[in-house]
Amino acid sequence: MTLTVIWLLPLIGAILVAGMPPHLAKYMAILVALGALAIAGFVALSFAPNWPHYQFDESQLWIPQLHIFYRLGIDGISLWLVLLNAFLTLIALLATPTGMRGASRFIALMLAMSAGMAGVLLASDLVLFYVFWEAMLIPAYFLLWLFGEGERPGRAALKFVLFTLVGSLLMLVGVIGEYVFTGQQTFDLSKLPTIAPSPAIQFGLFGVFALAFGIKTPLFPLHSWLPDAYAAAPTPMLVTFAGMMGKTGAYGFLRIAIPLFPNPSYWWDWHWVIPVLAVGGIIWGALMAIAQKDMKLLVAYSSVSHMGFIILGIFALNVQGQQGALLQMVNHGIIVPALFLMVGWIYDRTGTFDRSSVMGLASRMPIFAGVLTVVVLAALGLPGLNSFVGEFMTLLGAWERAPALAIAGAIGLILAPIYMLRFFQGAMYAPEPYPRPLDDIGAGQLTLLAPLVVLMFALGLAPGVLTTLMTSVAQQGLAR
Amino acid sequence: MLLLGLDEPIRHAATAPDLTYTWSQALSDLGQISPIATLTGFMLFAIVVELALPRPRRGGVVAMVSVVGYAYALGTAAYRWIYGLSGPAYHGFASGDAFAQFFEILFAILGILTVAIAHPYLTRRGLREGEFHILIMAAVIGMMVLGSATSLVTVFLGLELFSISLYIACGFTRVETKGQEAAAKYLLVGGFASAFVLYGMALVYGASGTTLIPEIAQRIQSSASGNPLLLMGILLMGVGFAFKVSAAPFHMWTPDVYQGAPIPVTAFMSVGTKAAAFAMIVRVFAGGLPHLAPEWQALLAFVAATSMIVGNLMAITQTSIKRLLAYSGIAQAGYILIGVIAGGKAGLAAVLFYLFVYLFMNFGAFAVVTLLTDADGDHDRIADLDGLHRRSWPMAVLMTVFMLSLAGFPPFVGFFGKLFLFTAGVNAGYTWLVVLAVITSVVSVYYYVRVLIPVWSPSARLDGLPAPISSRAAILISGAASLGLGIYPTYALLVSTLGAGPLTGQ
Numbered sequence: 001m002t003l004t005v006i007w008l009l010p011l012i013g014a015i016l017v018a019g020m021p022p023h024l025a026k027y028m029a030i031l032v033a034l035g036a037l038a039i040a041g042f043v044a045l046s047f048a049p050n051w052p053h054y055q056f057d058e059s060q061l062w063i064p065q066l067h068i069f070y071r072l073g074i075d076g077i078s079l080w081l082v083l084l085n086a087f088l089t090l091i092a093l094l095a096t097p098t099g100m101r102g103a104s105r106f107i108a109l110m111l112a113m114s115a116g117m118a119g120v121l122l123a124s125d126l127v128l129f130y131v132f133w134e135a136m137l138i139p140a141y142f143l144l145w146l147f148g149e150g151e152r153p154g155r156a157a158l159k160f161v162l163f164t165l166v167g168s169l170l171m172l173v174g175v176i177g178e179y180v181f182t183g184q185q186t187f188d189l190s191k192l193p194t195i196a197p198s199p200a201i202q203f204g205l206f207g208v209f210a211l212a213f214g215i216k217t218p219l220f221p222l223h224s225w226l227p228d229a230y231a232a233a234p235t236p237m238l239v240t241f242a243g244m245m246g247k248t249g250a251y252g253f254l255r256i257a258i259p260l261f262p263n264p265s266y267w268w269d270w271h272w273v274i275p276v277l278a279v280g281g282i283i284w285g286a287l288m289a290i291a292q293k294d295m296k297l298l299v300a301y302s303s304v305s306h307m308g309f310i311i312l313g314i315f316a317l318n319v320q321g322q323q324g325a326l327l328q329m330v331n332h333g334i335i336v337p338a339l340f341l342m343v344g345w346i347y348d349r350t351g352t353f354d355r356s357s358v359m360g361l362a363s364r365m366p367i368f369a370g371v372l373t374v375v376v377l378a379a380l381g382l383p384g385l386n387s388f389v390g391e392f393m394t395l396l397g398a399w400e401r402a403p404a405l406a407i408a409g410a411i412g413l414i415l416a417p418i419y420m421l422r423f424f425q426g427a428m429y430a431p432e433p434y435p436r437p438l439d440d441i442g443a444g445q446l447t448l449l450a451p452l453v454v455l456m457f458a459l460g461l462a463p464g465v466l467t468t469l470m471t472s473v474a475q476q477g478l479a480r
Numbered sequence: 481m482l483l484l485g486l487d488e489p490i491r492h493a494a495t496a497p498d499l500t501y502t503w504s505q506a507l508s509d510l511g512q513i514s515p516i517a518t519l520t521g522f523m524l525f526a527i528v529v530e531l532a533l534p535r536p537r538r539g540g541v542v543a544m545v546s547v548v549g550y551a552y553a554l555g556t557a558a559y560r561w562i563y564g565l566s567g568p569a570y571h572g573f574a575s576g577d578a579f580a581q582f583f584e585i586l587f588a589i590l591g592i593l594t595v596a597i598a599h600p601y602l603t604r605r606g607l608r609e610g611e612f613h614i615l616i617m618a619a620v621i622g623m624m625v626l627g628s629a630t631s632l633v634t635v636f637l638g639l640e641l642f643s644i645s646l647y648i649a650c651g652f653t654r655v656e657t658k659g660q661e662a663a664a665k666y667l668l669v670g671g672f673a674s675a676f677v678l679y680g681m682a683l684v685y686g687a688s689g690t691t692l693i694p695e696i697a698q699r700i701q702s703s704a705s706g707n708p709l710l711l712m713g714i715l716l717m718g719v720g721f722a723f724k725v726s727a728a729p730f731h732m733w734t735p736d737v738y739q740g741a742p743i744p745v746t747a748f749m750s751v752g753t754k755a756a757a758f759a760m761i762v763r764v765f766a767g768g769l770p771h772l773a774p775e776w777q778a779l780l781a782f783v784a785a786t787s788m789i790v791g792n793l794m795a796i797t798q799t800s801i802k803r804l805l806a807y808s809g810i811a812q813a814g815y816i817l818i819g820v821i822a823g824g825k826a827g828l829a830a831v832l833f834y835l836f837v838y839l840f841m842n843f844g845a846f847a848v849v850t851l852l853t854d855a856d857g858d859h860d861r862i863a864d865l866d867g868l869h870r871r872s873w874p875m876a877v878l879m880t881v882f883m884l885s886l887a888g889f890p891p892f893v894g895f896f897g898k899l900f901l902f903t904a905g906v907n908a909g910y911t912w913l914v915v916l917a918v919i920t921s922v923v924s925v926y927y928y929v930r931v932l933i934p935v936w937s938p939s940a941r942l943d944g945l946p947a948p949i950s951s952r953a954a955i956l957i958s959g960a961a962s963l964g965l966g967i968y969p970t971y972a973l974l975v976s977t978l979g980a981g982p983l984t985g986q
Contacts, residue, residue, distance in 0.1 A: 131891060
């Protein structure tokens with residue numbers, strides 16, 4: 001029941017708050033998110049690190065005719081992402097201004113999306129996974145469309161949904177194929193890795209799953225929905241949308257595509273296809289980030305670059321790489337929300353996302369500038385902050401796989417300071433003291449950022465907390 | 481039917497049928513078709529009421545009579561289902577088996593929902609109510625006959641009964657030229673389709689020497705696959721059936737007829753005709769010609785593929801919800817055909833399940849559009865939904881549920897319907913058809929979501945939406961079913977499996 005509550009509580013909350021006045025809705029939603037976070041925290045604390053199977057598992061026959069179960073479980077891969085999801089939901093709700101149009105509906109949809117993402121991470125039945133995977137699109141679509149910014153948010157929302165659906169509807173064929181072609185008629189994710197179908201069929205199935213996950217992550221040539229969607233998304237939504245939803249794609253690779261289809265995973269890896277795409281994403285994302293004037297798009301493209309590291313780590317197909325990837329998922333999930341929040345606050349004060357027309361913030365908002373320094377340094381991978389460890393481990397894994405990959409990937413580490421520091425310097429300093437001081441961030445906004453910044457330091461200085469718990473599972477996935 | 485049973489002995493029949501007909505036999509036969517019989521009784525009573533009562537009152541009374549009739553038929557069918565009563569009737573011309581009961585229940589629910597939205601609609605438009613309900617009852621009876629038909633003759637009887645009733649119902653708004661056009665078009669095309677079906681039946685009869693479907697299955701073995709009479713018969717019947725389920729390339733009539741007919745008729749037709757025609761296809765092809773499966777599967781696979789492509793692509797540019805749902809219905813017919821082609825227990829159960837849930841999601845969508853009608857006529861442009869969430873947020877939420885369900889989003893029931901159909905398809909080796917189905921589904925999401933844009937967009941419209949209690953109840957029931965059957969589809973699937981039982985040898 002514990003895991004059910006983690007996704008059901010936000011969903012019930014979403015239905016309840018939809019009709020409430022904004023202040024009450026926000027208050028209630030924060031309570032709900034705190035509840036979900038507390039339960040996720042309880043699960044994390046009582047998690048048995050050396051038990052390489054699903055824990056807290058629940059199993060309930062759902063559709064017996066097709067052997068579909070309502071199965072939930074948590075392991076070293078999903079544990080951290082579930083925590084991250086609950087945590088980011090809370091941050092996002094705290095960051096939601098109650099003055100916005102339709103705030104209650106916004107909050108309700110945010111909770112519903114959070115419930116969907118939690119479900120994706122918790123499901124250990126392939127159909128249930130698919131149900132959550134598709135269902136989380138519905139609130140995401142409405143959030144982007146109804147509360148989006150820019151000229152035509154509806155267009156960006158539709159583009160996002162159609163892009164994702166091309167992959168995920170084909171994935172439905174894969175889900176059905178997995179049921180039929182393994183000959184065992186089961187959707188059990190703990191059993192499926194042991195009964196892979198014939199290699200020829202694996203290739204077909206891997207293709208559809210990888211396409212779906214690749215679009216969601218996004219993997220390099222499939223990323224074109226991302227800048228539009230991120231540019232349209234309102235800031236509080238980006239906290240979970242950018243921080244969490246992309247991770248579900250990477251999670252899908254780690255949880256489903258690789259364990260279920262070993263032959264094609266190794267084949268595509270061996271033939272350099274996916275690692276090269278990942279490296280391509282790292283470099284392309286970084287180059288595009290350098291070229292952006294819009295700060296929101298800059299962060300969006302830096303996201304493409306960082307997701308490249310995650311895929312590179314996953315497809316290194318060794319323990320360092322996959323651990324690094326998982327660590328990097330959490331790291332990126334902490335850094336990107338902070339960046340988007342801060343960019344959003346710059347917009348609130350100056351009315352522009354244009355990098356070149358924002359100047360001299362260091363003297364105009366000193367506290368803000370101080371925090372941004374930490375966040376930017378974390379984002380570009382400074383040792384001692386969290387991102388460094390994850391990127392280093394993925395590159396280490398890639399080096400073991402093939403040194404050339406690690407070298408190419410490291411180019412991304414060189415490019416990151418360029419776009420990050422250019423943005424930072426341009427925004428912070430000005431040739432002469434800027435005349436008009438701006439409101440600095442207040443205590444409320446600082447408390448929002450504080451946990452994120454604390455985590456950046458904590459994970460940067462002691463990443464072992466996460467990696468020890470992940471070890472067992474990542475190794476289990478590679479055991480075959 | 482009585483007369484048909486006593487008619488001249490079938491020429492090639494090995495043994496002459498038993499022609500003695502006793503009272504006890506008559507009662508037992510009537511028992512087998514009791515839901516149809518009771519509904520017929522209520523319809524006759526409704527005609528009397530319509531004639532006897534003074535004009536201002538009779539509309540409502542006829543509506544009540546028909547609701548009671550549907551409820552009674554529903555109860556009878558459910559009773560027979562629960563107690564497992566089934567058996568042949570009228571010398572095997574009809575059967576009161578689980579398959580028949582399944583469709584009787586489905587059509588009775590459809591009838592009740594139709595009255596619920598038609599009563600306020602007709603009142604608002606100032607149309608004469610009594611005749612309308614009687615026509616719909618006749619159509620429902622015809623559809624129920626199709627569900628229980630086990631002879632080609634009975635199949636044709638049911639087909640004509642519901643078709644002719646609907647020809648009239650389509651032109652019910654006599655002042656509207658569009659309605660007249662729809663009725664005339666439907667009459668011509670429908671008559672054409674009936675002729676195809678009849679010619680095909682004649683050829684199959686010629687080849688097999690019997691019109692009784694189970695006997696056809698026995699007499700025609702696989703060796704007969706080269707028989708040109710049979711192949712021609714299958715082809716002609718297939719064409720006629722494709723007309724009736726509005727599958728491409730025989731779909732041309734659908735958008736025009738849907739658009740011209742009054743919305744309650746469109747809502748009724750879009751669901752009822754489809755379910756009835758699929759009942760007919762399953763009875764005749766899966767029940768009567770199992771040994772020629774490769775032949776009709778190839779034909780239906782072609783029709784399914786064309787329908788999915790044409791339906792989904794044509795729907796993109798529509799501005800009228802009626803036309804959009806007509807094209808979407810063509811595409812949905814394609815999906816359902818996958819289940820028919822796959823066949824077997826899982827395939828037919830998936831077909832029945834989809835037909836059952838399609839009833840709620842498609843009917844619900846039409847029912848919401850019905851609310852937009854005023855005295856001028858139907859307002860069925862997508863733009864007419866403008867500001868629905870401010871005019872009535874529950875209706876906006878429910879419309880969203882219907883559209884997302886039709887688009888196949890979980891946790892709504894449309895997804896599970898597709899899951900079952902596609903699983904059966906892949907299991908039967910029709911992976912290419914399933915891949916085509918999901919690719920065209922992506923397109924479908926675009927136009928279903930497009931309907932939602934005016935529903936949720938900011939709008940200046942603040943005038944309330946007059947939603948009569950009966951319409952509201954019908955929409956709410958449809959919405960609850962679209963969500964509830966999705967969250968827990970187990971029992972509905974079980975019922976569908978049992979309903980398909982008589983045709984899968986169980």
